Amino acid sequence: MSADEHRLRSGRPRGRWSGRVFYAFLLLSLAIGFATLGALLVQVVAEGYKWVDAVLFLEPPSANPKIAGAEPAILATIYLGVLLLAFTIPLGLGTAIYLEEYADRNRWYNRLLEVNIQNLAAVPSIVYGILGLAFLVRGLGLGRVLLAGAMILTLLVLPTVIIAAREAIRGVPDSIRQGAYALGATKWQVVWRQVLPAATPGIATGSILALSRGLGETAPLLLVGALTYVAFNPTPLGEFTALPVQIFQWVARPQDEFRVLAAAGIIVLLGILLTLNAFAIWLRNRYQRRW
Amino acid sequence: MAYVSVNLAERAHELPPRGRREVVFDVDELGVSYSENKALQGVSLEIYRNFVTAFIGPSGCGKSTFIRCFNRMNDLIPSANVEGKILYHGEDLYGSHVDPVEVRKLIGMVFQKPNPFPKSIYDNVAFGPRVLGMDGSLDDRVEKALRQAALWDEVKDRLKAGALSLSGGQQQRLCIARCLAVEPEVLLMDEPASALDPIATTRIEDLMHELKRDYTIIVVTHNMQQAARVADMTAFFTVTRGDEGQRTGILVEYDATSKIFTQPSDKRTEDYVTGRFG
Amino acid sequence: MATREAAAPLRLRAERRRWGEDVVKGVLALCALVSVATTVGIVVALFEPAIEFFRHVSIVDFLTGKNWAPLFEPSSFGVLPLIAGTLLVTACACLVCVPFGLGAAIYLSEYAGAKTRNTLKPMLEILAGVPTVVYGYFALTFVSPLLRDVGLPVGVFSALSAGLVMGVMLLPTVASISEDSMAAVPSDLRDGAYALGSTRLQVSTRIVVPAAISGIIASFVLAISRAVGETMIVLVAAGGQPNWTWNPMEAVQTMTAFIAGTGQGDVPTGSIEYKTIFAVGATLFVMTLVMNLVAIRLVRRYREAYE
Numbered sequence: 095m096s097a098d099e100h101r102l103r104s105g106r107p108r109g110r111w112s113g114r115v116f117y118a119f120l121l122l123s124l125a126i127g128f129a130t131l132g133a134l135l136v137q138v139v140a141e142g143y144k145w146v147d148a149v150l151f152l153e154p155p156s157a158n159p160k161i162a163g164a165e166p167a168i169l170a171t172i173y174l175g176v177l178l179l180a181f182t183i184p185l186g187l188g189t190a191i192y193l194e195e196y197a198d199r200n201r202w203y204n205r206l207l208e209v210n211i212q213n214l215a216a217v218p219s220i221v222y223g224i225l226g227l228a229f230l231v232r233g234l235g236l237g238r239v240l241l242a243g244a245m246i247l248t249l250l251v252l253p254t255v256i257i258a259a260r261e262a263i264r265g266v267p268d269s270i271r272q273g274a275y276a277l278g279a280t281k282w283q284v285v286w287r288q289v290l291p292a293a294t295p296g297i298a299t300g301s302i303l304a305l306s307r308g309l310g311e312t313a314p315l316l317l318v319g320a321l322t323y324v325a326f327n328p329t330p331l332g333e334f335t336a337l338p339v340q341i342f343q344w345v346a347r348p349q350d351e352f353r354v355l356a357a358a359g360i361i362v363l364l365g366i367l368l369t370l371n372a373f374a375i376w377l378r379n380r381y382q383r384r385w
Numbered sequence: 386m387a388y389v390s391v392n393l394a395e396r397a398h399e400l401p402p403r404g405r406r407e408v409v410f411d412v413d414e415l416g417v418s419y420s421e422n423k424a425l426q427g428v429s430l431e432i433y434r435n436f437v438t439a440f441i442g443p444s445g446c447g448k449s450t451f452i453r454c455f456n457r458m459n460d461l462i463p464s465a466n467v468e469g470k471i472l473y474h475g476e477d478l479y480g481s482h483v484d485p486v487e488v489r490k491l492i493g494m495v496f497q498k499p500n501p502f503p504k505s506i507y508d509n510v511a512f513g514p515r516v517l518g519m520d521g522s523l524d525d526r527v528e529k530a531l532r533q534a535a536l537w538d539e540v541k542d543r544l545k546a547g548a549l550s551l552s553g554g555q556q557q558r559l560c561i562a563r564c565l566a567v568e569p570e571v572l573l574m575d576e577p578a579s580a581l582d583p584i585a586t587t588r589i590e591d592l593m594h595e596l597k598r599d600y601t602i603i604v605v606t607h608n609m610q611q612a613a614r615v616a617d618m619t620a621f622f623t624v625t626r627g628d629e630g631q632r633t634g635i636l637v638e639y640d641a642t643s644k645i646f647t648q649p650s651d652k653r654t655e656d657y658v659t660g661r662f663g
Numbered sequence: 664m665a666t667r668e669a670a671a672p673l674r675l676r677a678e679r680r681r682w683g684e685d686v687v688k689g690v691l692a693l694c695a696l697v698s699v700a701t702t703v704g705i706v707v708a709l710f711e712p713a714i715e716f717f718r719h720v721s722i723v724d725f726l727t728g729k730n731w732a733p734l735f736e737p738s739s740f741g742v743l744p745l746i747a748g749t750l751l752v753t754a755c756a757c758l759v760c761v762p763f764g765l766g767a768a769i770y771l772s773e774y775a776g777a778k779t780r781n782t783l784k785p786m787l788e789i790l791a792g793v794p795t796v797v798y799g800y801f802a803l804t805f806v807s808p809l810l811r812d813v814g815l816p817v818g819v820f821s822a823l824s825a826g827l828v829m830g831v832m833l834l835p836t837v838a839s840i841s842e843d844s845m846a847a848v849p850s851d852l853r854d855g856a857y858a859l860g861s862t863r864l865q866v867s868t869r870i871v872v873p874a875a876i877s878g879i880i881a882s883f884v885l886a887i888s889r890a891v892g893e894t895m896i897v898l899v900a901a902g903g904q905p906n907w908t909w910n911p912m913e914a915v916q917t918m919t920a921f922i923a924g925t926g927q928g929d930v931p932t933g934s935i936e937y938k939t940i941f942a943v944g945a946t947l948f949v950m951t952l953v954m955n956l957v958a959i960r961l962v963r964r965y966r967e968a969y970e
Contacts (some may be wrong), residue, residue, distance in 0.1 A: 116864045120774060123766030123834075124783065126759070127790050128829040134793070134801045141804070160741070188694025196688050197695075198463060209697050216885070216949070216955040218892025219918050221705060224944045228708035249701050256698070259858055271498035273560065275461060277513040277567055278490035282687045287516065292503055310794030313894035317926040338796045338895075345800050346900055353804055360797050371792065476675055483675040491675075 125337050138364070142357025148364045155340065159351035163361050167340035170240060171309055171330040171366070174336060177244035178251065178308050183301055185248070186255030187290075189193035189225065193256075195285050196265045209233065215253035222316030238319020240334040246318050251308040258300020262293040295381035306367045312338040337363050386596035400436075400617055409435040410455065411569060412495055415469035417450050417459060423627075424450045427632040428469070430620060436595055436655075437602045439616035441609060443657070446604045447620040447634025449539055452573050454478075455603065456492040457485040489519060494565035497576040501548035506540050506631050509548045509559055513567035526566055533599075534562035554585025561592065565600075572596065574604040578611065581652070590615050609658060612642065619645045621654045672926035704714060709948055711942035721937060725942065731905040731921075733939045744905035748822065748915030752897055753890040755826020755911050758832055760886050763830075764837025764878065765872075770844040771838065773867045784839070791835040799899030802828040808901065820902035829896050833886040840885065844965045845871050846876020881961035888954035892947065894919040918947045 153163025155208035194268075197204040226246035266289050274284040291299075315336050328334040335343075337359060389636040425447035434437050440448040444547040450459070458470060459465040478488060502509050510527045513519075519526065527544070530574065531537040536558040540551070547601035548559055557577060564572060574593075578586040592600055593615045606612050612619050620639040624632045639656045650654045717725070720740045728741015731745055767787065771780050807824040810817045821933025848871050856866045870878065903924060916924075920941050930937045 109759055113862050116868075117774070120770035120915070123763035124787075125764050126766065127787055127831060127834050127838075130828075131790055131793075132584055133805060137801060137805045138797070139551065144752070145681075148890060160586050166927045185694050185697050185942065188691045189698060192688075192691035192695045196691055200463065202815060207777070209701065210702050212959060213952070213955060214701060214725065216888065216951070216958075217705065217817050218894070218951055220892065220894045220922055221709070221944060221948055223926065224922065224940065225701070225708045229704055249697075250868060252698065252701070267500075269496065269498060270502060272458070272461070272496065273500040273502065274512070274516075275565075276458060276494035276496075277516070277563065278486050279512075279516045280486050280684055282684055287855075288511070290504060293903055302740045306792070310792075310796075312794070312796045313923055315862060316923050340900065341800070341906075342718060342796050345796070356800055357804075360800060364797065367792070367794070473675065478675070480675070484681070486681070487675050 095222070111335040137242070138180070138357050138360050141230065141354055142283050142359075142361050143176075145354055146359035146361050150355075150362065155343075159349065159355055160173045162344075162355060164362070165326050166338050167335050167337045168362065170334045171337040171363075173188040173240060173248060173328060174244050174251065175305060175309055178247055178305055179301065181244065181248040182252055182255045182304065183297075186301070186304075187259050187297065189252075190259035191265055191285055191290075193262055195289065211253050211256055215257065219254060219311055222246050223314035226314060232341070238333055239331045241331060242318050242328055243315050243334060245337065246314050247308045247311060248271075250311065250314060251304045254304040254307065255301055258304065259293070259297050262296025262300065263289060265279055265296060266292045272371075295377060299374045299378040302370055306370040306374070310338060310341055310368075312364070313337050316342075336370060337366075393655050396610070404618050406436075408432070409434045409474065410515050411470075411472040411475075413470040413472070415451070415454060415467070415471060417447070417454060417468075418466050419462070420464045422631055423617050423633045427538035428636045430636065431587050431600065432603060432641045433618065434601050435597055435599075436617040437604060437615050438620065439595050439609070439612035440603070440605045440622060441612050441657075442622035443624060444607065444636075445467060445632055445634070448625045449575055450634070451581050451622070452603055453494075454577055455571070455573055456494055458494065460485050466504070467653045469652050486540045490567055491569050492571040492573060493567060494573040495557070495560050495564055495613070498580050499553060499560050501551070501556050501559050503547070504622070505545045506551070506559060509528060509541040510562050512564050513563060517567060530562040530566035531559075533596070534558045534590065535595075536562055554581050554588060557589060557591070561596075565596075571599070571601045571603070571634075574602065576605050576607065579607065602622065609646075610653075613646055620643060620646060621649075621651075621657060623653055623657070677727045679968065687811070705948070708846045708904035712938045713945040716935070716942040719938075720942075724895070727768055729907045733936050738935070738940075740852050740939070742918075742946065744907040744941060745916060745918045745921055746946075747788065747907055747909070748897075748905065749891055749917040749947075751822040751909065751911055751915055752829065752917055753887055753902055755823050756830035757883075757887065757936075759823060759827055759830025760833040760837050761883055764834045764886070765841055765939055767838040767871070768841035768845060768882075769867050771842045773863060775950050780917070784842070787835045790832060793832070795832070795893060795895035796899065798828050798832055799825075799896045802896055802900035804816070815912060817912045818914055820900060822901055823911040825897050825899075825901035826911065828900070829890055832893075832896070833889055834934070836886045836889060837882045840882035840962070841875070844875040844881070844962075847957040847965065849873045849880070851876040855906060858869045877961045878965040881958045884954050884958040884961065888951045888958065892919065892951050898923050918943050922947070 107209070127314040149161065149163050149164065151168060152165050153161060153164055155164065193204070193208065197207070201206065223246065226242055230242040230245060270288050270292065271284055274288045316339060319333065326332075341356050341359040341363065344352045344359060347353075389449045408431045408661065412428055412430050412432075415425065416423065428451060440452060442448055442565045453606065454467060454471060455478070459467060467479060473488075473492075478485070491642065502512060504512075508525055511523050514526050514579045525582050528537060528541075531540065536555060539555060540546075540559075551559060557580075561572075561577075578589045581589065593604065596602060599601060599615075604612075604615065621637045622634050623637050625635055626632060638649060638651045640650070645649075646653060646658050649658060665868065692716055692748055697768045725740050725742050727743065728739060729743050730741045732739045732743045732961070753904065764808045771784060775783065789912040806828055807817060807819060807821065810821070810824055814822070852874060853866055861870075894905045897917045899921045902916055903920065905921070906913055908915065922944055925936065926940050930940075
C-alpha cells in the first residue's frame with residue numbers, strides 16, 4: 095500500500111467502531127417500531143383468523159364464546175362512521191373556510207380561535223368522554239345513546255378535520271382567487287366555485303383519515319354509554335356499543351376463547367381502518383394537483 | 386432612438402386633441418400605504434376613453450399598486466390604505482356607497498402570470514357570465530369573448546379541454562377572453578406579456594391595438610419599447626427615498642407617448658427612457 | 664381640461680344589498696364557535712363538579728393523600744396512587760419512545776436517503792394509527808407473557824407491559840416531530856462540520872441535535888402528555904386497583920383508567936363518587952394542558968429560529 099492510501103484510510107479505529115455502534119442503534123430504533131407492529135399483526139391474525147366468520151358478523155354477543163358475534167358492534171361502528179362524516183365535514187369545513195377566507199388575522203379573537211383549535215387537538219380523548227357524560231348523557235338527558243357517541247366523537251375529531259381542511263384550502267394558489275375576484279365575483283362565489291372545488295381532494299383525504307381515527311376510539315364511548323354488553327342492533331336513539339368497545343369487553347374477560355374472539359374482532363376493525371386509510375391515500379395520489 | 390421614433394411620429398397624429406378626449410378616470414392626489422409604508426404618493430392624472438395608457442418606471446415605483454387601485458383589488462390586502470380620490474365617470478370609486486364587486490364588473494384585470502382556473506376552456510370564459518347572472522346564450526358569449534381575444538380559431542374544437550393544457554401565450558389570451566366575457570368598459574393589464582415569449586408578446590400587443598376600439602386600456606409594463614409600441618399616453622413613475630430610507634413611488638411625467646420618448650420635460654424621464662438608469 | 668359627461672347615474676352601487684354574503688359569514692363564524700363551545704364545555708364540565716368536590720374533600724388531602732378509596736367506608740381521597748400509576752406507566756413509555764424515537768429521527772434525518780425516508784416515514788405513522796385498544800390487547804396477550812418468559816417478576820397486569828407498548832405507540836410522535844426540527848437545521852451547518860472532517864455520528868450528535876433541541880424536547884413533552892392522557896392500553900393491561908408504588912412490575916391504576924372504570928358504571932349523579940370522576944379529570948386536564956402549552960411554545964421557538 096502506498097503512503098497516500100495509508101493516509102486516506104480512516105485513521106481512528108475507535109471512531110470507526112463508535113460510528114458503527116451508533117448506526118446499529120439507529121437501525122435498532124427503527125426495528126423496534128416495525129418489529130412491534132409485525133409481532134402485533136402476527137399475534138392478532140394467528141390467534142383470531144379462524145374465528146372471522148359469519149358468526150362474527152351476524153350474531154350478537156353472548157356469554158358463550160362459541161356463538162358470540164359482533165354484529166351490533168360492527169353495525170354501530172358503521173352508523174357512527176356515517177354520522178361522524180355527516181357532522182364533521184360541514185362543521186370542520188365551515189370553520190376552516192371562516193379562518194382561511196373570512197377572518198381578519200389581526201383580530202385577537204381570531205388568533206385565539208386558532209390557538210384554541212390547536213389545544214383541542216391535544217386534549218386526551220377521555221376528557222371528551224367526560225364532556226359527553228356531563229352534558230349529553232346526564233345534562234341534556236340524551237341518555238346513553240348512539241347519537242351522543244357520534245356527537246362526542248365529532249368534537250374529538252373536529253380539530254383534525256379543521257387542520258386538514260385549512261391545509262387544503264391554503265394550498266389553492268392565490269392567483270386563482272385574484273382572477274375570480276377581478277371578474278366581479280363575491281367572496282362566497284370565489285370560495286364556493288373556485289377554492290372549494292380545487293381543495294376538495296385534500297379535504298376528502300383529511301376527512302377520511304380523521305374518520306378512521308375516530309372509529310378506533312374507545313375511551314370516550316365508554317363514558318358516553320357504549321355498553322359492553324349489547325345484544326340488539328343499534329338505533330340512533332338507542333343504547334349501543336361499538337366495535338372497539340366490544341373488543342375491549344372481550345379482552346377483559348378471563349376466558350381464553352374470549353381472547354380469541356377479541357383477536358377476531360381486531361382483525362375486522364383493522365380491516366375497516368386499513369381500507370379507509372388506503373382509500374384516503376389513493377384519493378390523495380389520484381387527485382392531487384401539482385400547482 | 387430612431388427605432389422608436391418612426392412609429393411614434395405617426396401615432397402622434399392619431400390622438401384626438403385634448404378638448405375632445407373623454408375622461409374615464411380622474412385621479413386626484415392618490416396615495417397608497419401598506420401599514421406604515423407609503424408605497425405611492427400624490428398621483429394625479431386623467432385616463433381617456435379608448436386610449437391605451439401605459440405606466441412605466443423602475444421596479445418598486447408603485448405602478449402595480451397604482452393600477453390595482455382602479456378596480457379596488459387593493460381592498461383584498463388588509464394592511465392597504467388608499468387616500469385621495471379616483472373618479473370614474475364622475476363617481477368616486479372609493480365612495481361609501483360603492484360596492485367593489487360592481488366596480489370589478491366594469492373594470493376588468495389581466496395579471497402578469499396567466500392564471501386560468503383549473504377548469505375547461507369553456508368554463509373559464511363562462512365563469513364570469515355565470516357568476517354575474519348574465520342572461521342570453523352562454524355559448525354565444527363564450528364564442529364572442531374568445532373571438533375578441535383572437536383565440537377562437539385555436540380552441541373552438543376543444544372547448545372542453547383543460548385550460549392548463551394551453552401554452553403560456555394562449556393561457557394569457559384565455560384570461561383576456563375571460564375578462565371580456567363580463568363586458569367591462571376598462572381593461573387593466575399588469576405586465577401582461579412579461580411571462581411570455583416574444584412571439585406571444587407580439588400577439589398580445591396586436592390584441593391591445595384592436596381592443597382599444599371598444600375598451601379603455603391601462604397597461605403596466607417594465608418594457609419601454611412595449612410602451613412605445615402600444616401606448617397612446619404614457620405615465621412615468623419613479624422612486625423617491627424618504628428621510629428614514631422609505632421608498633415611495635411618485636408620478637414624474639404624464640403625456641402623449643411620442644412626447645415622453647422624444648422630448649421628455651423632466652430630466653428623470655429622459656434618464657430612464659434613454660436607458661441611463663432603471 | 665377634458666370634457667366630462669353630465670353627472671352619470673351611480674353605476675357603482677350594488678343593485679341590492681348583498682345580505683347573502685353576511686348570512687354566509689355568520690353561518691361560518693357559527694361553525695367556528697363550535698370549537699370555542701367545546702373548550703368552554705370541557706372547562707365547565709370538569710371544573711364545576713370538581714369545585715363542588717373540593718368543598719367536601721380538602722384539596723390538600725386530595726393532592727397529598729396516599730390512599731385512594733372513594734367507594735369504601737371510610738372513604739379516602741388521596742389521589743397520589745393514581746398519579747403515581749400514571750407517572751410510572753409514562754416513565755416506562757419514555758424508556759422506549761425517547762431514545763428510540765430520537766434514534767429513528769436521527770436515522771431518517773441524517774442517514775437515510777430521500778427515497779428511504781419517504782418510504783419509512785409513512786410506515787412509521789402506521790404505528791400511530793393503530794387503535795389503542797389493540798395495543799392494550801397486545802400488551803396483555805403478548806408482552807406480558809413475554810416479560811414473564813424473560814424472567815421478570817411481573818403479574819398479568821403491570822405498569823411495565825402497558826408502558827412499554829405505549830412507548831412503541833408514541834415512538835412515531837417523537838420521531839416525526841424531532842425529524843421535522845432536525846430537517847429545519849440549515850445544511851450549511853452540517854456542511855461546515857463535514858468539511859472539517861467530522862464523522863456522521865459527530866455531526867448528528869454534536870451539531871444537528873443541539874441545533875434542533877427545542878423541537879426535540881417539544882416532541883418529548885408532547886409524547887409525555889399523550890402518555891399521561893392515554894386510556895385504553897392502561898385500562899386493559901396495567902391494572903384496576905390503585906397502588907401507591909414505584910415498582911413498575913406491579914399492577915397500577917392510572918388516572919385515566921380510574922375515570923374510565925368509574926364513568927362506565929352506574930354511579931348516581933351528584934354523589935361524591937360521581938364527582939371523583941371530574942376531580943381526577945380536572946387534574947388530568949391541567950397536567951396535559953400545561954405540557955401541551957410548553958410543547959407548542961418550544962415548537963414555535965424552533966420554527967422561528969429557522970424560518
